[in-house]
Amino acid sequence: MAVKRGPYASDLQRQRRSQILLNTRELLESEGIEGISMARIAKMSSVSTKTLYNIFVNREGLLLQAAANRLDELVASASIQLATPGIPRLLAITELAMMPFRDNPDFMKTVVAIVIAANENTPGAGERVGRVQMLAYDALVVARENDELKSGVDLQELSLIIAANQWGVALMWQQNMISLEQLIRQTNLNHVITLIPFCIGGRKQWLEKRMEMLHPAITPVSNQPIRLLS
Incomplete structure (x- = not known):
């Protein structure tokens, strides 16, 4: 009995999908959303329109995956992979993403x-829109394993706050x-300010020093517990 292959299981299929996303992103960069149609991308990518719909379901799904593809590339980059796992890697991703x-x-x-x-x-909204939250959650799991977090911190809620802060600032820009410089400064600073009350020991001190470098005028965050302790 033949085994049914998953979508884009072969190297050739994965390369074709990558090329489709690259073509879409190039059009987004040069012409914006208005320049994108499924027929145009299919022609550029040497595939049928039916194939394009089979892969991405609709135009919105294609646009979302092409837009989010840049973050995936950043996360996979050598500089990020060399960063210390956990909170340092999360902050490194944030800096590079800017x-x-x-x-x-x-x-x-x-x-x-x-x-x-x-x-x-x-299509793909659950994964893509929540990509920042997943990255934050993974970082917090490592931080907990390294005894860098206070006992009882709700990792799910804290990762949601981190993601919401980042997307909120991006939407304001x-x-x-707000200006581009405010976006970059505030995005990096928000993560640090959010994390300090939940961290302990050397990681908390490391974050406080980072906060002083990012914004020397900010008063150190209080040690009072916040409602993310279960």
């Missing part, structure tokens, strides 16, 4: 608009409510 905002702000405004617009009916 580079595209500085290098190509128009494209990143498009990316934020696509991700924010995704809903539960958009996308809506022209």
